Amino acid sequence: MNKLLILGGGTAGTMVANKLAKKLDADQWQITIVDKDEVHYYQPGFIYVPFGVYRPEDTHRTKRRVVSKRADMVFSGIEVIEPQANRVRLDNGQTLPYDILVIATGCEIRPDQIQGMLDGGWKKNVFDFYTLEGASALNKFLETWEGGRLVLNVAEMPIKCPVAPLEFVFLADWYFTRRGMRNKVDITYATPLPGAFTKPRASAALADMLKTKGIHTEAEFNIGQVDSGKQAIRSWDGREIPYDLLITIPTNMGVKAIESSGMGDDLNYIPTDKHTLQSRTYENVWVLGDATNLPTSKAGSVAHFEHDVVVENILRQIKGIPPKPAFDGHANCFIETGFNKGVMIDFNYEVEPLAGTYPVPYFGPFGLLKETPMNHLGKLSFRWIYWNILMPGRHLPVSNQMSMKGKQKLVPSLA
Amino acid sequence: MVLTKTIDDVKFNAEGFMVDPKEWSPEIAAAIAEREGIQLTERHWAVINFARSEYDKNGEAPTLRSITKNSGVDTREMYALFPTGPAKLAAKLAGLGKPTGCI
Numbered sequence: 001m002n003k004l005l006i007l008g009g010g011t012a013g014t015m016v017a018n019k020l021a022k023k024l025d026a027d028q029w030q031i032t033i034v035d036k037d038e039v040h041y042y043q044p045g046f047i048y049v050p051f052g053v054y055r056p057e058d059t060h061r062t063k064r065r066v067v068s069k070r071a072d073m074v075f076s077g078i079e080v081i082e083p084q085a086n087r088v089r090l091d092n093g094q095t096l097p098y099d100i101l102v103i104a105t106g107c108e109i110r111p112d113q114i115q116g117m118l119d120g121g122w123k124k125n126v127f128d129f130y131t132l133e134g135a136s137a138l139n140k141f142l143e144t145w146e147g148g149r150l151v152l153n154v155a156e157m158p159i160k161c162p163v164a165p166l167e168f169v170f171l172a173d174w175y176f177t178r179r180g181m182r183n184k185v186d187i188t189y190a191t192p193l194p195g196a197f198t199k200p201r202a203s204a205a206l207a208d209m210l211k212t213k214g215i216h217t218e219a220e221f222n223i224g225q226v227d228s229g230k231q232a233i234r235s236w237d238g239r240e241i242p243y244d245l246l247i248t249i250p251t252n253m254g255v256k257a258i259e260s261s262g263m264g265d266d267l268n269y270i271p272t273d274k275h276t277l278q279s280r281t282y283e284n285v286w287v288l289g290d291a292t293n294l295p296t297s298k299a300g301s302v303a304h305f306e307h308d309v310v311v312e313n314i315l316r317q318i319k320g321i322p323p324k325p326a327f328d329g330h331a332n333c334f335i336e337t338g339f340n341k342g343v344m345i346d347f348n349y350e351v352e353p354l355a356g357t358y359p360v361p362y363f364g365p366f367g368l369l370k371e372t373p374m375n376h377l378g379k380l381s382f383r384w385i386y387w388n389i390l391m392p393g394r395h396l397p398v399s400n401q402m403s404m405k406g407k408q409k410l411v412p413s414l415a
Numbered sequence: 416m417v418l419t420k421t422i423d424d425v426k427f428n429a430e431g432f433m434v435d436p437k438e439w440s441p442e443i444a445a446a447i448a449e450r451e452g453i454q455l456t457e458r459h460w461a462v463i464n465f466a467r468s469e470y471d472k473n474g475e476a477p478t479l480r481s482i483t484k485n486s487g488v489d490t491r492e493m494y495a496l497f498p499t500g501p502a503k504l505a506a507k508l509a510g511l512g513k514p515t516g517c518i
Contacts, residue, residue, distance in 0.1 A: 224490065237498065265481075
């Protein structure tokens with residue numbers, strides 16, 4: 001019996017498992033997923049939890065319910081991957097050998113990487129919202145908060161879902177307006193980027209939106225320290241921003257098992273071929289989702305576009321055919337902008353987000369790089385699509401490669 | 416006779432990064448430093464040499480995290496040496512492209 005082992009049963013690992021379950025002969029291939037956590041989180045839902053739009057229980061299901069019965073599941077942490085020996089040692093004492101390995105171990109927030117972050121204020125007036133625990137604690141805090149200086153800080157790039165910090169400040173503007181206390185809240189968005197986003201055109205369009213909503217942007221702010229006594233964050237170049245409520249997106253890193261296996265870069269991300277998604281070091285190791293070092297966004301949409309490439313290349317490898325360099329860095333994201341509107345962006349390694357429509361050229365229904373109610377509905381209906389189409393590996397009628405059809409080369413507001 | 420390139424012979428992109436890292440020499444680094452208003456010390460050279468060796472290994476400029484983890488120069492010192500964005504400035508002086516990691 002040949003063994004296909006998948007490390008990580010989140011968005012990426014689940015999609016690969018469920019698709020391979022349909023394609024690999026059950027008499028010849030055993031499929032096993034390893035994950036430390038029995039719960040599958042719908043991470044795009046976390047952004048709504050602090051504002052009470054989703055309850056915490058709206059954002060998860062058990063992994064066993066989401067993964068095909070054809071795959072075995074082992075719930076344990078990973079001690080070390082030994083790629084030279086084609087095996088993985090688990091925290092529960094088991095050793096799992098493999099013929100082909102898929103690494104989809106994702107990334108995690110590391111508040112310990114910033115000096116002072118875990119001192120006095122953590123979970124009191126310093127919160128993350130990238131974990132359900134953090135998002136839920138923040139929801140409780142906001143319910144009784146009377147206002148003051150809200151500072152959102154992105155510690156260091158890259159981060160999972162680079163639009164989430166923007167969505168947070170947009171939704172905060174909406175939430176406090178709805179509660180009749182917007183005038184009591186000062187919102188500051190402090191980012192290490194030179195502007196609102198990573199790509200110049202989207203950055204300019206989003207900067208306009210921030211300004212209109214009265215949100216102050218502090219660009220090129222590289223945090224060096226949280227001073228929880230003084231309630232201020234300090235940058236390495238000596239700037240200080242006082243806060244009453246600090247929302248942090250701490251440094252994101254690949255999991256520690258990648259580091260202990262000597263397979264990662266300085267942030268524990270795995271060197272991966274940009275187009276084939278094969279490990280740059282080991283032929284029978286495939287990497288996708290947030291665990292890679294690829295220069296595209298760490299986002300569920302990217303994992304989705306990647307998983308088809310990984311599945312196809314694994315099937316090719318089994319047949320002895322060279323891998324297909326089919327991944328183009330394609331990413332798209334809905335950005336909630338508050339007041340029941342949203343923006344959508346679509347881009348890849350080479351082409352930055354442009355105005356236009358998606359997925360059908362000139363029709364949509366989603367408008368690219370502009371605020372529309374339909375984009376907001378798209379984001380809300382996405383939860384159903386996630387559980388019922390994406391995770392089971394059903395076909396979604398969008399192309400894996402980015403298309404230029406229906407896109408305008410210039411953003412009207414900038415032209 | 417060997418012709419040595421000077422800063423005037425080297426191409427830069429719009430953001431001031433050298434287009435071809437192979438054209439780099441210590442003399443050109445010194446000229447770029449002068450243009451950026453930086454007086455080069457041994458500590459600057461430790462960072463520049465580290466960046467060059469990383470480029471030779473990986474084909475990319477090192478990130479700030481990689482520099483501070485592996486070169487013996489910590490973040491605080493990096494900001495003292497290269498005040499306006501350390502990883503970018505170090506890459507510039509080392510004749511490399513802008514460090515990736517900003518996606």
